[in-house]
Amino acid sequence: MSLAKYALRRALVSVPVLLGATAITFSFVYLAPGDPIDTLVGFDAVDPAVEEALRAEHNLDRPLWEQYLLWLRDVLVLEFGTSPITGRDVAATIAGRLPATIALGVAAWALSLLIGVPAGIVAAVNYGELEDELSRVAALAGIATPNFWLGLVLLFVFGVHLGWVRVTPPDAPLASLEMLWFLVLPTITLGTASAALVMRLMRSSMRRELNEPYVRTARAKGLSERTVIYKHVLRNSLIAVVTVAGLQVAFLVDGAVVVEQVFSWPGMGRLLVEAVGRRDVPVVQGVVLLIAVSVVLANLLVDLAYAVLDPRIRYDR
Amino acid sequence: MDCREGKDEAVDRRSVLGGFATVGSLGLAGCISAEDDDPVEAETEAERLILRGFEDEGVDAPVETTIYANAENDERSRWAQLVQHELNETELFDVGFQQLEWGSYEQLCLNMAENEENCLITLDISGGWDPHSYVNLLFHSAHWAPNGFNFNHFADDRVDELIDAGRSESDRTERVEIYEQLQERLLQQLPISILRYGEEATVYRRDSVERWRQYPLPGIEYDTVYAPYAGEYVELADGGDAELVGDAVATVSNPDPIRMHDTTSNMVTSLIYEGLLAVDFEGRPQPQLATDWEQLDETTYRFELREGVTFHNGESLTADHVRFSLERYEGSPRANDVYDWYEGVDVVDDHELEIRLVEEYGPFETSVGLPIVPLAAGDDGEPDLSERPVGTGPYAFAGRDEGEYWRLNRFEDHWFDGDDDVPETPPIETITLRIVSESASRQAALEAGELDVATGLPAESIPDFDEAEGYGVERSVAGAIDFLVYPRYLEPFGNVDVRRGIDRLIPRERIVNEVYAGAGSVGYTPIPSLLAEYADPDFEAAIVDEYLG
Numbered sequence: 053m054s055l056a057k058y059a060l061r062r063a064l065v066s067v068p069v070l071l072g073a074t075a076i077t078f079s080f081v082y083l084a085p086g087d088p089i090d091t092l093v094g095f096d097a098v099d100p101a102v103e104e105a106l107r108a109e110h111n112l113d114r115p116l117w118e119q120y121l122l123w124l125r126d127v128l129v130l131e132f133g134t135s136p137i138t139g140r141d142v143a144a145t146i147a148g149r150l151p152a153t154i155a156l157g158v159a160a161w162a163l164s165l166l167i168g169v170p171a172g173i174v175a176a177v178n179y180g181e182l183e184d185e186l187s188r189v190a191a192l193a194g195i196a197t198p199n200f201w202l203g204l205v206l207l208f209v210f211g212v213h214l215g216w217v218r219v220t221p222p223d224a225p226l227a228s229l230e231m232l233w234f235l236v237l238p239t240i241t242l243g244t245a246s247a248a249l250v251m252r253l254m255r256s257s258m259r260r261e262l263n264e265p266y267v268r269t270a271r272a273k274g275l276s277e278r279t280v281i282y283k284h285v286l287r288n289s290l291i292a293v294v295t296v297a298g299l300q301v302a303f304l305v306d307g308a309v310v311v312e313q314v315f316s317w318p319g320m321g322r323l324l325v326e327a328v329g330r331r332d333v334p335v336v337q338g339v340v341l342l343i344a345v346s347v348v349l350a351n352l353l354v355d356l357a358y359a360v361l362d363p364r365i366r367y368d369r
Numbered sequence: 370m371d372c373r374e375g376k377d378e379a380v381d382r383r384s385v386l387g388g389f390a391t392v393g394s395l396g397l398a399g400c401i402s403a404e405d406d407d408p409v410e411a412e413t414e415a416e417r418l419i420l421r422g423f424e425d426e427g428v429d430a431p432v433e434t435t436i437y438a439n440a441e442n443d444e445r446s447r448w449a450q451l452v453q454h455e456l457n458e459t460e461l462f463d464v465g466f467q468q469l470e471w472g473s474y475e476q477l478c479l480n481m482a483e484n485e486e487n488c489l490i491t492l493d494i495s496g497g498w499d500p501h502s503y504v505n506l507l508f509h510s511a512h513w514a515p516n517g518f519n520f521n522h523f524a525d526d527r528v529d530e531l532i533d534a535g536r537s538e539s540d541r542t543e544r545v546e547i548y549e550q551l552q553e554r555l556l557q558q559l560p561i562s563i564l565r566y567g568e569e570a571t572v573y574r575r576d577s578v579e580r581w582r583q584y585p586l587p588g589i590e591y592d593t594v595y596a597p598y599a600g601e602y603v604e605l606a607d608g609g610d611a612e613l614v615g616d617a618v619a620t621v622s623n624p625d626p627i628r629m630h631d632t633t634s635n636m637v638t639s640l641i642y643e644g645l646l647a648v649d650f651e652g653r654p655q656p657q658l659a660t661d662w663e664q665l666d667e668t669t670y671r672f673e674l675r676e677g678v679t680f681h682n683g684e685s686l687t688a689d690h691v692r693f694s695l696e697r698y699e700g701s702p703r704a705n706d707v708y709d710w711y712e713g714v715d716v717v718d719d720h721e722l723e724i725r726l727v728e729e730y731g732p733f734e735t736s737v738g739l740p741i742v743p744l745a746a747g748d749d750g751e752p753d754l755s756e757r758p759v760g761t762g763p764y765a766f767a768g769r770d771e772g773e774y775w776r777l778n779r780f781e782d783h784w785f786d787g788d789d790d791v792p793e794t795p796p797i798e799t800i801t802l803r804i805v806s807e808s809a810s811r812q813a814a815l816e817a818g819e820l821d822v823a824t825g826l827p828a829e830s831i832p833d834f835d836e837a838e839g840y841g842v843e844r845s846v847a848g849a850i851d852f853l854v855y856p857r858y859l860e861p862f863g864n865v866d867v868r869r870g871i872d873r874l875i876p877r878e879r880i881v882n883e884v885y886a887g888a889g890s891v892g893y894t895p896i897p898s899l900l901a902e903y904a905d906p907d908f909e910a911a912i913v914d915e916y917l918g
Contacts (some may be wrong), residue, residue: 084473085474086472086475091703093702099708102700102701102702102704106702112857137623139753140621148772152772204807204813207809207810211813211817212813214404219819220819220820223774228475310774313806313807314807314809315810316772316805316807317772318770318772318804322620322772322806322843323405326619326620328472329471329472331650333471
């Protein structure tokens with residue numbers, strides 16, 4: 053089977069995943085007390101007929117499964133509807149937040165790899181020595197630090213006291229130097245825990261490879277340590293890291309919810325939190341679908357990357 | 370009638386009572402237990418009252434219950450824990466403490482009576498400029514939750530009678546009398562305990578803003594920028610780029626008046642929309658789009674409209690706009706704002722109209738100031754007020770980025786010609802409200818100079834700004850009251866002695882001083898001191914002394 057065929061098959065397999073993710077979210081939002089009309093009406097003793105009419109307007113009077121199917125039908129033609137709360141187009145609302153989310157996510161993801169991979173290599177190569185111990189402490193601190201706290205500390209130190217960066221996003225386009233500079237702190241906040249995780253994984257994966265017989269063989273053949281590590285060991289160690297790097301997409305979305313709050317970043321994390329609070333179902337569904345799609349895509353890319361890293365992995369079974 | 374009475378009395382039920390939430394879990398309330406055999410000796414009057422109540426109800430100490438707060442509100446959680454501590458100290462109660470995410474908490478509160486939950490709940494409410502907006506939703510038996518704030522389904526004929534009388538009486542003196550009787554009756558019955566009157570505070574940077582004045586009710590904070598109706602305006606200190614940067618604590622949910630349900634949407638549109646009347650900083654109705662008004666009979670009011678008023682979309686204000694704007698509410702989520710009192714509008718001519726009420730309505734003058742919107746908002750086309758709010762106010766909508774900012778520009782054709790107090794042209798050209806949902810980040814942004822004004826700072830940071838140079842702190846007694854709700858449908862909380870005993874144990878001074886860093890004041894009665902006309906301190910002291918000791 054060709055790679056293209058494999059990708060297609062994977063895409064088809066992901067359909068049930070997306071259905072499952074959105075159906076579960078849909079049920080959860082409804083299991084939570086309250087609905088969008090409660091949000092709009094609040095505690096008012098509004099005429100029940102008015103409330104019923106409002107519910108009917110948004111199909112909220114139908115059974116849950118029917119509401120889900122109606123939503124699904126619209127989504128298949130890329131129609132995400134209008135938010136009953138804001139009265140705005142859901143697709144436009146999400147699209148408005150997408151660039152900021154991607155910018156922060158990609159930056160944090162890149163940071164986690166740029167720091168995690170080299171640091172992991174250094175730790176593995178210097179196993180049991182000072183570098184290794186330092187990396188262990190750093191990783192522990194990185195994973196244990198709540199990103200909410202880290203963000204606020206960075207904000208007060210570098211934003212308020214030193215004045216090096218802004219506290220709120222500048223009034224500038226996303227693709228500008230000002231904005232890139234502002235992104236530094238949120239990126240560090242969001243990427244730290246991931247970098248620590250990648251580092252630990254890289255280290256252990258590389259340790260394992262370093263003990264493999266082929267490494268001894270390579271060394272016995274008189275290859276330089278550099279060649280052994282970068283040409284042979286690194287490539288094989290990366291498989292585990294690539295797997296996790298793919299999964300990190302989901303972790304980053306999770307962390308973004310908090311980091312966006314602290315840095316007033318107009319991304320989808322804040323949108324999701326607000327939409328859940330307002331029981332704004334169409335927006336919640338749209339965001340969840342997008343997250344699910346990106347996680348599925350990331351996993352697909354991970355699988356494809358295996359073949360590149362290790363030619364023994366083939367996709368014809 | 371509800372607790373949000375139009376533009377000038379706008380109150381958000383949801384965000385005033387709490388905030389949005391992320392996590393939380395529903396804890397099961399405990400059960401009343403009467404297993405402990407050790408008799409507890411009463412040492413104080415509070416304990417004596419509680420024990421007497423227990424005896425009458427045939428209940429033994431300790432009584433188990435749980436006090437709840439929502440996780441987003443730190444202060445509320447802290448005072449709930451102080452109350453928990455005081456009750457447990459008596460050994461008459463075994464009180465647990467639970468935090469819930471706002472959505473779950475809201476549902477617990479709304480359904481506590483229905484589900485007979487054994488819980489004490491902690492909340493605050495911010496009513497409007499009229500006492501009716503507090504007492505009606507909290508105590509009238511027609512407003513049993515979830516159709517109001519009468520959470521523990523309190524029902525008292527005398528209370529209902531007095532609330533109805535206050536609602537349908539437009540004579541001030543009569544109303545003062547009615548609300549005195551009502552407050553006395555409520556303290557005697559004590560379905561809930563009031564413990565604090567809130568305070569609103571805004572902090573501004575002196576290097577960018579000359580002065581600021583705090584509006585006492587939430588949602589109108591930025592009116593002080595330019596409020597001819599109240600003789601207020603703000604000047605920038607540097608006189609430089611004429612931009613004021615303020616904060617908004619959440620994204621703007623919906624700026625259309627008939628779908629507006631949150632304080633932020635109200636706040637960011639209060640300079641865009643104007644109403645017939647506006648309520649000034651002391652609570653007096655003042656002419657805004659009306660130049661004059663009179664009550665013709667019990668149910669009819671005549672309004673003279675201001676001439677030469679232009680909407681931001683170019684329309685000229687006529688009486689038809691008023692009728693259209695009020696009738697737009699029909700069938701909308703905010704229908705009660707109007708249809709609690711509205712019967713119809715008779716257009717006399719372009720600039721004169723009569724509003725007919727379904728019955729005499731006491732709070733009319735503080736309720737009628739709803740946003741007047743252009744007729745074009747009725748068409749399917751432009752403007753869609755959910756997207757682009759259009760009014761007659763001194764500032765026009767100039768753009769938004771949903772998660773980032775909301776911007777207003779000075780409206781050059783505003784009708785006001787200037788007077789001794791307020792200049793013809795607002796000195797501030799552009800207002801940018803940055804959406805910063807984390808309160809610590811708002812504080813950081815103010816300190817870093819990215820905000821000129823912050824309305825939503827954490828209470829405990831305010832005293833620091835008081836002392837810091839370069840900042841001005843502007844405060845006002847607010848319309849908010851904090852209260853504790855008893856599960857009076859359950860023994861022994863149905864017993865008034867038990868409730869009075871608990872009331873005496875509430876550490877009100879500590880709550881004000883320690884939890885709120887001195888912001889606000891100790892309160893006992895359901896009409897806050899803000900409503901000076903209705904809140905006679907001597908009378909209140911007398912009834913508090915009589916019923917609460």
